[in-house]
Amino acid sequence: MADFKASLSRAAPAPGLDAPLAALWWAAKGNWHEAHKIAQDQDTADSAWVHAYLHRVEGDAANAGYWYRQAGKPVATGSLETEWERMVSALLGSGNA
Structure with a gap:
């Protein structure tokens, strides 16, 4: 996690970073x-x-709900x-770094 957060000082995510982590980086x-x-x-x-998280950021709860269902995840409320x-930690922990 510390390395991922430190990479935010760069202009672009690390090459080879899986798409979900790259999206969270951006x-x-x-962006x-x-x-x-x-x-x-x-x-x-x-x-x-x-995708669900991003629509939550955008303020589109209905669209976020759809994507949480597609992901098989509960709708986040925190x-x-x-x-x-939590997402970065889970994705890093699942070997997606």
Whole structure:
């Protein structure tokens, strides 16, 4: 997690970073559009989870709910920061780094 957060000082995510983590990287940098493009171009449960988070960031609860269902995840209710941390930690822990 520390390395991932430290990489946010760079201009782009690390080469070879899996799409869901790359999308979360761009989201942390404030580039919602790039993050969304990456998430929506993938057809995995992890990308659907990130897609849900991004629509939650956007304030579109209905669309977020759809993507949480696609990911098989409960709709998040905590802070966006807490959800981002939980997602990055889970994705890093599952060998997606």
